[in-house]
Amino acid sequence: MTDVLDKDFEKITLKKIGAYFGAEVSGADLSGEFDDVTFSEIHQAFVENEVLVFRDLIISTDDQIRFGQMFGELTVHPFSPNSDKIPELIIFDNKEDNPPFGTDVWHSDETFRQCPPLGTCLRALDVPEVGGDTVFASMTAAYQGLSDRMKNFISGLEAIHDFKPFKQLFDDDDEGRRELQRFELMYPPVTHPIVRTHPVTGNKSIYVNPQFTIRVIGMNEIESRSLLTDLFDLAKIPEYQYRHHWYNKTMVLWDNRSVQHYAVHDYWPKRRQMERVTMEGDRPFSSEENVIPDALKSRKSPQPIGANVNHGGHSPKRQFVRDLD
Template sequence: MSQAVPMPDAAPFTISPLTPAIGAEISGVDLSKPMSASLLASLREALLEWKVIFFRDQDITTEEHLAFARQFGELEVHPFAPHKEGYPEVLAITHDKDRPGRENVWHSDVTWRTCPSLGSVLRAIEVPDVGGDTLFSDMYAAYEGLSDEVKEKVEGAVAIHDFAHFRALMKKMGKTPEEIEEMNKAYPMVEHPVIRTHPETGRKGIYVNAAFTQHIVGLERSESDALLAHLYAQAAIPEYQCRFRWQENSVAFWDNRACQHYAVSDYWPAVRRMERVTIIGDRPR
């Protein structure tokens, strides 16, 4: 791990970068305690700078998990994923012998929403002895690494996003056509810019992903597929990535507007139990 560096303005924590581009561990912060405005501002600054920040040894309750996330915005309720009993805002993500991991595709959370998430706060409840890491990829760097020719092609382009994967799961679970159509009406396909301008940093980043993007508007299907494949592939470039090894009570807080993530599913049949809270964002521009 890189050498720890103090935050500017004497923030009461230190940052240990995982890579030069993305990801940093924060030490000296207790997520169970109320936070001052200055501490929250410093944490937001760290999130914007590193795209994903990590905390170790956070033995927090569900209420404390929710309270921490709420300090950054309103929380969403996921309409498809299972939630923790009594806590609709908390996704219960459990994989074991009977439920293998399936989040092993590069994506940004809920881009099929009109207003996708600002960020997600994921807490490890139970993790395998080895495996089950999560990778994060810097979409600013991915955009900046594109050729001028590709940048010109995607300038001003928009793409369709859809919850197609969840629709397929609904069919597999035996949901009726009427129930599926109800969800189609509640969450219609949306258009988002292929290259998003971050609302806080003003930086440009790739905003299409293999999980939810369907096609680029105005292009023939073959041309759209080829261009999207090229854009998706940028997330897999190691120089744009960091990799986080989970421990019990580790917490990751990532900016869905600036990075994508990939949950490595290499631990079957071991158990991996996580809980995620997601903060509502704005409409991408």
């Protein structure tokens, strides 16, 4: 059965691909400049569906870069394999002598930054027939699935994020330690709310991840570890997931403010070539703070959507979960 969404769109067609989130976009030609209406519709589809899939694209690297720039400034990842010519472009060329590094763990991209990227756009150039999927988890759905007691408990809490997994990239010698210290000064640990409010939709999501989140502020070590483990485990619940199998010429755009992802490393040592651009985002906030919605809109964003994400008209709470109170 095909679920066609948002029939009001003029320029694009959306097909639902996950129960709570995820949609496939067709009808948009991304191989050049596109008009404001097309961008506005794609942007609305992006924030409402959290993950967008574009298939059978005949586009160039420049087209992908231009597409990313419609959403905001592109960022340069401090630790990834960036292109020499275009530092904003990350080139993944994983193969036998270049195994994938550090992406087989649940995360939202670069939450060690004060202003983590709002979205990531990844395009498959040459991918294996089997394996190498990316699994996404809607942390909006995960939040909505919590009991009211748990929502109240984590409301207002903050956690520290740190680029810890990348520290092993530095050599264990004087020069390596000096270099690491330089990066630690550039990217000191940052504090983000555990419940993040999406700046466009206003939806709340769980904003901690096992790759970068190290501690809950105001808790002792045991309490912090225990709470973080429980929250990290939410991404593993299949009902909150959409698993994407890649084909060449497919591009996926995901909203780092509302989803986490996990790149499955089961394809290695086969070759997998992808290109990625990442768009600068806002400083995460929780709606318990004072919010001025107009000031929080991303550059080039259309008018705020306002409506909550429908998640296909279903409550994301799993059917067998009952409130215990």
